[in-house]
Amino acid sequence: MFSDPRRITRTPAMLAHLRKPVDAHKFTHGHALVLTGGPGRTGAARLAARGALRVGAGLVTLGAPPAAQMEVAVQITALMLRRVEDAAALTALLADPRITALCMGPGLGVERAAALLPAALARGLPTVLDADALSAIGQAPGLRAALHPKCLLTPHEGEFARVFPDLAKRLRKEPKSVPAQPSTQANTRASAVRDAAQLAGCTVLLKGPQTLIASPDGACSLHDAPAPWLATAGSGDVLAGLATGLLARGLPMHAAAETAVYLHAEAARRFGPGLIAEDIPEALPGMFTDMGV
Numbered sequence: 335m336f337s338d339p340r341r342i343t344r345t346p347a348m349l350a351h352l353r354k355p356v357d358a359h360k361f362t363h364g365h366a367l368v369l370t371g372g373p374g375r376t377g378a379a380r381l382a383a384r385g386a387l388r389v390g391a392g393l394v395t396l397g398a399p400p401a402a403q404m405e406v407a408v409q410i411t412a413l414m415l416r417r418v419e420d421a422a423a424l425t426a427l428l429a430d431p432r433i434t435a436l437c438m439g440p441g442l443g444v445e446r447a448a449a450l451l452p453a454a455l456a457r458g459l460p461t462v463l464d465a466d467a468l469s470a471i472g473q474a475p476g477l478r479a480a481l482h483p484k485c486l487l488t489p490h491e492g493e494f495a496r497v498f499p500d501l502a503k504r505l506r507k508e509p510k511s512v513p514a515q516p517s518t519q520a521n522t523r524a525s526a527v528r529d530a531a532q533l534a535g536c537t538v539l540l541k542g543p544q545t546l547i548a549s550p551d552g553a554c555s556l557h558d559a560p561a562p563w564l565a566t567a568g569s570g571d572v573l574a575g576l577a578t579g580l581l582a583r584g585l586p587m588h589a590a591a592e593t594a595v596y597l598h599a600e601a602a603r604r605f606g607p608g609l610i611a612e613d614i615p616e617a618l619p620g621m622f623t624d625m626g627v
Contacts, residue, residue, distance in 0.1 A: 604620070
């Protein structure tokens with residue numbers, strides 16, 4: 335029998351993972367690649383990339399199609415830019431062993447996501463799949479079969495339903511055929527996310543007021559401290575970026591997901607009313623100082 339989901343809190347291990355040693359350099363903390371879509375759609379990926387950089391990834395590169403390169407270039411400074419036109423270009427870029435994590439989905443476009451996913455998943459890097467990447471997987475079940483244990487899926491309920499339509503039915507209502515179980519083990523959301531992780535063979539992070547993280551081995555974590563100002567466009571893109579940055583730095587998958595969720599919510603609470611997505615990465619430096627990171 336699975337145990338109840340563990341509540342996500344700040345721990346000494348989390349702080350230790352976040353600290354940078356005095357002898358560190360940028361490649362010590364990894365290189366995150368965030369893929370973006372075409373013109374007019376680059377904002378979500380730029381939010382994710384900013385989150386990855388603020389959380390401590392040593393380098394972050396945005397991979398843009400040719401038509402969006404100028405749009406991206408005039409918006410970024412500390413982030414780097416590479417041209418990624420198609421799957422062949424992505425394969426060539428991912429051959430660089432210094433790239434340690436990948437983020438796909440925010441602002442990517444479903445068609446572009448479907449075209450790039452086989453090349454991305456073939457590399458086997460720690461990979462965060464969000465937004466349009468999840469929609470592409472939902473439309474092409476064969477893509478789900480290509481998922482690997484180093485993937486982190488970060489759906490909200492609607493995206494969860496696209497990827498796992500049968501399991502999504504259990505998020506809101508307990509099937510009468512399922513006998514009552516004690517404590518939160520009867521929580522259908524936790525059981526659905528656990529089953530999704532086992533089915534996909536990778537970690538699943540279900541976003542919401544009660545965020546759940548489940549790994550294929552049955553480990554499950556819950557974050558239910560309220561942060562209502564996260565209900566704003568782009569906040570999920572930043573969360574995907576935070577997780578990507580932490581994976582780039584070498585954190586284990588479940589620990590990276592937990593830390594990203596914790597920092598995301600704490601940044602929102604720290605900023606308070608009026609929060610927009612751009613504020614979340616900018617709240618991190620002050621938080622880290624207060625946390626002694």
